[in-house]
Structures are given as structure tokens and as C-alpha cells.
Amino acid sequence: MKERIKDHLRNLTNLVGVSGSEQEVVRYMNEHLLAAADEVNVDHNGNVIAVKHGTSPGPKLMIGAHSDEVGFSVKSIQEDGYLYFDKIGVVSDQLLQGRKVWISSRKIPGVMGIKAGHLQTAEESRQVKPLRDCYIDIGASSKEEAEAIGIKIGDPIVFQSDFMELSNTDLISTKSVDNRISCAILIELFHQLKGKDFAGTVYGVVTVQEEVGLRGVASAAFTIDPDYAIILDTIPSGDTPDIDTEKVLPVFIGKGPACPVGDGVFGWGSYIHPKVREMIEEQSEKVQIPIQYVSLIGENYSTDAAALTTIGKGVPVGVLAIPRRYSHSPVELVNLRDAVDVLKVVKGIIGDNGKKSLSFI
Template identity: 70%
Template sequence: MKERIKARFRELAGMVGVSGAEQEVVAYLQEQLAAVADEVKVDPSGNVIAVKHGSKPGPKLMVCAHSDEVGFCVKNIYPNGYIAFDKIGYVSDQLLLGRKVWITSKKLPGVIGIKAGHLQTPEESRQVKSIRDCYLDVGASSRQEVEAMGIKIGDPIVLQSDFMEMHNSDLISTKSVDNRINCAIVIELFHQLKDTAFAGTLYGVVTVQEEVGLRGATMVGNQLEPDYAIVLDTIPAGDTPDIETEKVLPVYLGKGPACPVADAAGGHFTYIHPKVRAMIEEQSEKAQVPVQYLTLIGDSYTTDAANLAIAGKGIPVGVVATPRRYSHSPIELVNLNDAEGVLKIVKGIVTDNGQKELGFL
């Protein structure tokens, strides 16, 4: 199971799928899910909806991940062939200078230029340049040459990254762990349920544009109006020397999935539904998978759960998250054992679908 997650994750992480330009990822998900779901559709905005019908009546359950990643897009092509670019989603300016990039799903190569160190003034050497002071170099000398490569305004850009296995091969460092690891989990979930009886209907959903306002979740929540939802996302791990772990972010790599009981950022607020929390706790115990519970209020963390909770007539929702270090960078680090734990808990929730009443009290 873990090796299958790893193999699909490797393929997904190598794709370019910045918010608004998720076509390559969506096409892959549609193909993979079509082999194991009763039906799969992609709505006009790119949200993937896979359906598996249970063997008897029961609640409609949505298991939800997002397909997009943070990155950039082409803002302008200068007459001399250099390129200005915009951010899509949150990327720290500290990550920009001297980086290799891929442009479009064709992975056209480029670099973010940096002034030679021996030519920098002492002040320049200490500065963090904003994106407005940065430029892309694709090895062209004119706008016409850039356009001849197939590059145009608005094209997506990501920081180049390989799929690096650490000495412990369960630890993987790459870009877009957020949230391609959970896209791989959704696919594996449907494979695991291929010959499994359960009540109700499962909607395996992969949303678009999560990184720019949880937009796909609103679209799909209003379309499907599930009885409840489990959101699969990643969550920052606080177990590095630059974070006071227990005080600020008590999440550790390798200690199991995390469950944010409450989170808030940018006007979004989520508090886990009590019955959904009870399901997560029950399946954690059944599967002997530890869960790290925490709150992240005012720490700029939120997920699709925030918009799902208020979609339609209101959807009971909870989050089961895969910890990862180095958020929104090309070296995000994940432990596949945590991902496998997420899958075991969610599979248990689907298998026991309908056994718990969903009232608030």
C-alpha cells in the first residue's frame, strides 16, 4: 500500500499544476480514478468528482483533497527576452533568487537570475529581493525568441525540484507535497475499496484553486451537498530547530496524521464537527494509528474544510492531515508512514459509513 502511494505521489509531484492551471494533474486523476470508481466527472472549473456507490443506503460522504500547488505565472516578456513573473499562492521571497524553474506542463527550463556575489554591495548581499525586483532567464535575447519557445503571458511556473528519497526511504523531499500526497491517497483509497462493502455513497473529490482561496471546495460543496466531509490536506510540522515545537506547533514528522481541531486564517475559520471528530478518534484506535490533535488559530493555516463547512446548508467536516516540513517550498519533506496512517483512518470511516448519527448534539 505504501509503495503504491509512493509511486503515484512521484508521478503527481513531477507535474506542473499551479492554481488555475491544474489540467495535467486533473487529467491524470481522471484517468486513474476511472479505473476504480463507478463514475468520474470533471466539472467546467476542473474539480474531479469520483463516485462509488455502496451496497446499501446510507449517508453521502465526501473525501476531499486539492490538486493545485503554489507557484508563479508569466507577467510580462521584456523586449530583451527576460521575463517578469507574479506569485500564485504564498511563496516566500526568500526562496526566489538563484532558483531553477519549469514553465508550463512542458517543463520549459528557466532560472531566476541573481547578481554575481562578487559584484554585490554589502547592503545588497543582506537584502531579500521582492518578486518585483526578480526576473526569469530562459536563455533568450528577445521577446520573439521567448514566444517562439511557446511561452506566453499567464503561463504557470514552478520551482524545479526532484523527488529525493532520504537515507530513510520513507522520507521524501520534493515540491508540491501540499497536496499531491493526498491526491495519491484518494486514488489508493478507491483501489482499497474496490471489493469492500459499505453503506451510502462515497464522493472522492479533488478540488482546484485551494491555494488562492479554497475556491474549488465552495463549488463542489454546493454541487454535491454531502452529509459530511473529510478533508485530506497537509499540515506544517513544527519539529525543526527554528520552531518552539510544543508551544507553537506540536506536530511531528513520523508520529502519525494530524487533526486540526480548530484553525483560522484570513477570515476563514474551521472547528471540527463533534461527530466527525468522534469518527476520527474511533478509527485511529481501531487501526492503531496515532493522531496528533492541535489548534492553529491565527497561524495562517486553513484548508478546504473552511469553505465546505458553510457550503450548501452547512456540511459537518473534519480534517485528517499529513505532516510535512518546509511548507510551500521545493524541498517539502514528508514521511510516507504518516500518509499510510491517513489512508487507514479514512478507509475505516468509509467502511463504517452510516453507523454514526450526524447531529450536532
């Protein structure tokens, strides 16, 4: 199970799929979910909706994972062949120099330029260069040459990052762990549901444009009208020297899935539904997997769950998140054991689908 998740994660993180340009990821998810689901559809926005029917009547359960990653897009092509770019999603300006990038699904190589240290003033060496002063070098000497290479305005750009296993091979570092790890879990989940008895219907939904405002999940939920939902995502871990772990963010990689009981950013936010929390608590106890419950109200964190609470009549929802270090960078770090634990808890919830009332009181 763990090795299959790792293989899918390796393949998925090698794809270019910033918000609004998720086609490569959508194609991959569509192909691999087709092999296990009863039906799979891709809606007009790019959401992948896979359906698995149970063996008896019961609630409609939506399991969601977003396909997009943070990155950039080509803003302009200069006469000397250099590129200026926009951010897509939240990326720290500290990451905008001296990085290798891929441009478009063709993976045109480029580098984010950085002034030679020999020529930097003392003040420049201490500054973080703002986005509008940063540029990408693709080795072109003119605008015409850049266009001949295939560069177009709006082309997506991602960090180029290898798939690195640490000495503990359960630890993986690469780009777009957020949220390709959950996409890999979703594929494995649907394959494990083949031939299993459960009530109701499971919808595996791969959503688009989560990183730019939770846009895709709303249309997918409108189509499905689920009775309740579990969102799979990643969550920052607090177990590094630069964070006051116990006070600010008591989340550790390798110590089980995290479950934010409340979160919020930029006006978005959600609180876990009490019955969904009970389901997570019961299943984690049943399979003896610890859950790291955490409050992130007012912090810069939210998930697709926030949009579900306001769509239609509202969807009871909870989040199971895989802890990862170095968020929204080319070196995001995750422990595969946490991903396996998420899968086990979700599979248990599906097995008991319909056994618990979804009443708020």
C-alpha cells in the same frame, strides 16, 4: 500500499499544476480514479468527482484533496528576453532567487536570476529581494525569441525539483507535496474500496484553486450536497530547530496524521464537527494509529474544510493532514508512513459509514 502511494506521488509531483492551471493533474487523477470508481466526472471548474456506491443505503461522504500547488505565472516578457512574474499562492520571497523553474505544461526550462555574489554590496547580501525586482532567465536574447520558444503571458511557472528519497526511504523531499500526497492517497483509497461492503456513497473529490482562496471545493460540494466530509491535506510540522515545537506547533513527521481542531487565515477558518472528531478518534483507536490534534486558530493555516462549513446548509467536516516540513518550497519533506496511516483511518470511517448520528448535539 506504501510503494503505490510513493509511485503516484512521484508522478504527480512531476506535473505542473499551479492554481488555475491544474489540467495535467486533473487528467492524471481522472485516469487513475476511472480504474477504480463507479463513475468519474470533471466539472466546469476542473474539480474531479469520483463516485463509489456502497452495498446498502447510507450517508453521502465526501473525501476531498486539492490538486493545485503554489507557484507563479508570467507577468511580462521584456525586450531583452527576461521574464517578470506574479506569485500564485503564498510563496516566501526568500525562495525567489537562484532557483530552477519549469514554465507551462511543456516544462520550458528557466532560472530565477541572482546577482553574482562577487558584485553584491554588504547590504545586498543581507537583503531579501522583493518579487517585483526578481526575474527569470530562459536563455532568450529578445522578446521575439522568448515568444518563439513558446512563452505566453499567464503561463504557469513552478519550481523544478527532483524527487529525492532520504537515507530513510520513507522520507521524500520534492515540490508540491502539498497536496499531491493526498491525491495519491485518494487513488489508493478508491482501489482498496473495490469489492468492499459499506453503506452509503463515497465521493472522492479532487478540488482546484485551494491555494488561492478555497475556490473549487464550494462548487463541488454544491453539486454533491454531502452529509459530511473529510478533507485530506498537508500541515506544517513544527519539529525543526527554527520552531518552538511544543509551544507553537507540536506536530511531528512520522508520528501519525495531524487533525487541526480549529484553524483560520485571512478570514477563512473552520472548527472540526464534534461527531466527525468522534469518528476520527474511534477509528484511530481501532487501528491503533495516533492522531496529533492541534489548534491553529489565528495562524496562517486553513484548508478546503473552511469553505464547506458555509456552503448551502453547512457540511459537518474534519481534516486529516499529513505533516510536512518546509511548506510551499521546492523541498517539502514528508514521511510516507503518515500517508499510509491517513488512508487506514479514512478507510475505517468509510467502513462504519452511517453508524453514527451527525447531530451537532
